[in-house]
Amino acid sequence: MMAHNDVNKIDDFDIYMKKGGTNNVDDMLNYISKMGSPELEEPSPAKSESRAARFMVEGADYYMGKYFEQALESFNWSIMEALHPVLEDSPVAQEESTNPQEEEDLFSVPPVRPSKYGGADKGEIRALTRAFACRSLILFDLQLYELSLREVELFFEYACDEEDLSVMQARKAEIIKKLKDIKERDCLDADSANQNKDSHGDHSHSSEPSLQTLRPVDVSLRNEILESFERVEIPKVAECNQSTPALSSALRVSNIEGKGRGIIATRDISPGEIVAVDRAFSAFTQNYDHLPLTCATCLRVSMLPLPCPGCSQVVFCSKSCRDRGLSEDHWLECKIQPQIKEKAFKVTMGACKLLKTFNHAQIDKLTKELRAEEESSSGPDRIKGFSPGGTYSSESYRSFHHLYYDMENRTPKNLFGICKGALRVAKMVTVSGRYFVDDGGKAVTPKMEEFLNLCRTIVVNVEIMLKNSFECGWPDGVKYSGVFPTASLFNHSCYPSVGYKEYGRHMVLFSKLPIKAGEEVTIGYTEPFYYSDRDERRDNLKSYGFTCTCRACKENWYLYQSLPFLELKCTLCHHGTVGAQLVCGDCLNLQKLNEPDGVLEREESEIKSTLELIRNNIVSLEWRKPDKNELDLVSLSKKIELLHKHVAGPCKALMILMNVIDAWI
Known part of the structure; x- marks a missing residue:
């Protein structure tokens, strides 16, 4: 032993x-x-009815003073500290997974039944049920009747005190009456709206309860609560790779000489495509x-x-x-x-x-x-x-x-x-x-x-x-560190072809540049080349055990402020050109002989319109998602492909459009 x-x-x-x-x-x-x-020391108590009671008293004081936000926080703490009964046996809810497990894979995590949690008898959990009851009262005052009813149902799930049950039965009836009144009012408003539409054109009507009696601070809290219940749809790949389900079928895992494992494109990929959706292990x-x-x-x-x-x-x-x-x-x-x-x-x-x-x-x-x-x-x-x-x-x-x-x-x-x-x-x-x-x-x-x-x-x-x-995490929440086994297979570049965004425990990876079939697909472990110089980037990458030799490092590209706004190359001799011209003066006559269909003229015109768009919206394009009337994702993808095809090297115009992709995903 x-x-x-x-x-x-x-x-x-x-x-x-x-x-x-x-x-x-x-x-x-x-x-x-x-x-x-x-x-060995024994674990300290995980929950405490006395602590729960203190938070309950604190919350009640805040509620009486109409400090609803502080009251809600105190009741939340009370719920966390309160003793909890054993959960009933129930199957584990499995959300749709990007990584289905194989039956023969013994390394898949064995499930645990939730019934192993909790342990208090119903007679010992009055703090828990009363905290649910108090939350329902705040929500009722904020005119969030459906959520108030949710809290009442949670109360009934665990309560056994006859006096408390009687009070909450009355509150439940009052909430149901409010919801019924709102539904009836909506029906009347809908009939009225149809009559007005027939006689005076379309008029919009809100099914929300009247908020005129609420203070601005209460309206703000109400909106914050509603926002926390809004479900954000996590983007998905169009078609999964059968052997690596987190990847798009446009990618595959491969051994890459000198690097170990990496990700290779199996077909041409346009900017803005979702190429992988991974969930943190x-x-x-x-x-x-x-x-x-x-x-x-x-x-x-x-x-x-x-x-x-x-x-x-x-x-x-x-x-x-x-x-x-x-x-x-x-x-x-x-x-x-x-x-x-x-x-x-x-x-x-x-x-x-x-x-x-x-x-x-x-x-x-x-x-x-x-x-x-x-x-x-x-x-x-x-x-x-x-x-x-x-x-x-x-x-x-x-x-x-x-x-x-x-x-x-x-x-x-x-x-x-x-x-x-x-x-x-x-x-x-x-x-x-x-x-x-x-x-x-x-x-x-x-x-x-x-x-x-x-x-x-x-x-x-x-x-x-x-x-x-x-x-990982959400913009308005606590930041976590997550291990994403599939995303970790992407190798690094200071000029990555793929970016990523966090959706809670999910990571969504999307292309920022055109990627040819057979090319390695990369992400950035650190800031891209235009934010820090090569020595600083390489120093930051030391912990990963390699010295970066991507194109940006080999050619020691400039920082953003020193990049040219745009520098195109001649499509014939590949030397630099002037302005938005795709053919230099020396090759102009030869181009007219070999390109009679006007393809380059059309591309020159598109480049000029792209540059005009960037110059007119340079600040907004760097920091926000443009209005769809201004630039949709398909148009943005085509503009990036066009510039990427013709630029002589890194330039501000291309970097700006690549950053706008982030706002769209």
């Missing part, structure tokens, strides 16, 4: 090195694990200040969150997000969330979350198989990360494990610190009773070898995560 150790009393790195320490992870973990052996944040309003599953801001039944640190925007979140990467961290928040373990815990709902026996088996694949020339090394059935899934632990990392180039002191953090988090995970379990799911005490295997896995996950994380 292992002796559990107090890693907080570990001697510093210098003492380790003086004792003959090496830069080997196993040596470091063995050394750190032998420092002391006190008992896992996501974590170091910003815990705004978690009460951020759904842990879709990362959307939620003004009326649902609590995690097991901890007071995580919320969800809906029952479907709650079911998925509880069956994915929140499973392992739920019981130890208080320690994660109180201590500086957030990055390391983010790496531990990547284990999702696997237990130690499953991970030990998987890591042995994956190491064998790495060492075997006949395994998935043909293109790493692909299953035996030939599929690369972003939801598979295999795909995550085979992402690039480089532990050898990390300094010994830095690596020592990561190992210390891994042991700390491994201790907490052991206490949680959810990782080291027997076949029946009962917590067991691990052997030292099993404990160190977990530590080693966490260290490797930290390395993979640090080398392959992208920022």
Whole structure:
């Protein structure tokens, strides 16, 4: 049996090195694990009825003073802190996935039933039900009757107090009456509108309740709540690659000489095409200040969150997000969330979350198989990360494990610190009773070898995560770091052909330049060439283990302020031309003989109109999505293709149009 150790009393790195320490992870973990052996600390209480009651009183005071926003925040905190009953058994809600799992892929994350969360009896959860009741009251006052009814239904789902039930039955009847009155008024307005349309033309009528009685601050809060319930449609690829479902059929994964894996175009791609939609295998944040309003599953801001039944640190925007979140990467961290928040373990815990709902026996088996694949020339090394059935899934632990990392180039002191953090988090995970379990799911005490295997896995996950994380989230929410196994296969260029945008846990990748069939498709790991000079870019890329040799670096292109506005090349001799001319003076007569159909004249005219558009709207085109009457996406794509075909080198005009693509996706 292992002796559990107090890693907080570990001697510093210098003492380790003086004792003959090496830069080997196993040596470091063995050394750190032998420092002391006190008992494991128990997790602090995840929820507290007393804390929930304090927030309830605070919220009531705000409500009486008509400070609705502050009252709503307090009631949200009360809901998070309140004890929660055990969830009823229900199937995990599976949103449409961009990465369908294969039945034969044992690396797919095993689902966990939500019934394993919560534990209070209905008689112990009055704080929870009363907080739902108070939220419904605020929403009623804001004339958000449908949402108020939602809160009432949540109250009835858990309430058992007869007095409270009687009050809420009356409120439910009042809400239903309000909704009925609005519906009847809408019908009358519709009849009136039809009569007016027949006699005086079309008139628009709003089905919204009258907001004249609300203060401006209440109208603002009302709109904010409504916006948090608006669903944003995530763009999709037109046709998926069958072997790599996150990719468009226009792309494929390939081994590229000198680079390892990369992405190649299988056909010509126009600017503005969606070429991939990936979902984060896992996501974590170091910003815990705004978690009460951020759904842990879709990362959307939620003004009326649902609590995690097991901890007071995580919320969800809906029952479907709650079911998925509880069956994915929140499973392992739920019981130890208080320690994660109180201590500086957030990055390391983010790496531990990547284990999702696997237990130690499953991970030990998987890591042995994956190491064998790495060492075997006949395994998935043909293109790493692909299953035996030939599929690369972003939801598979295999795909995550085979992402690039480089532990050898990390300094010994830095690596020592990561190992210390891994042991700390491994201790907490052991206490949680959810990782080291027997076949029946009962917590067991691990052997030292099993404990160190977990530590080693966490260290490797930290390395993979640090080398392959992208920022994700929503513009109005908390920023997360997410690991996207498919997006991580794209190699870097300081002049990338593809850009990307975050949609919560999803990353949407789109072409910014014309891409020819057979060309490598690239993204930018750092700022593009026109924002920073070559030395600074290369310095920023050192952590990725390569020196960039893209065209922008080879030719040392200028920063944006030094770029020409436009520089075209002669289509015949490829020398520079003047203005928007596509043929230089020396080749003009030859062009007239060889191009009688006027193709170049038409392209010259289109270039002139494009330059006029940019000069007239240079500020707006850089910073906002143009009006469709001004420039639609199809026209924008054609203009980029035209300039890209004829420019002699990088220029402001092309960079501006490429940036406008970002506003359209």
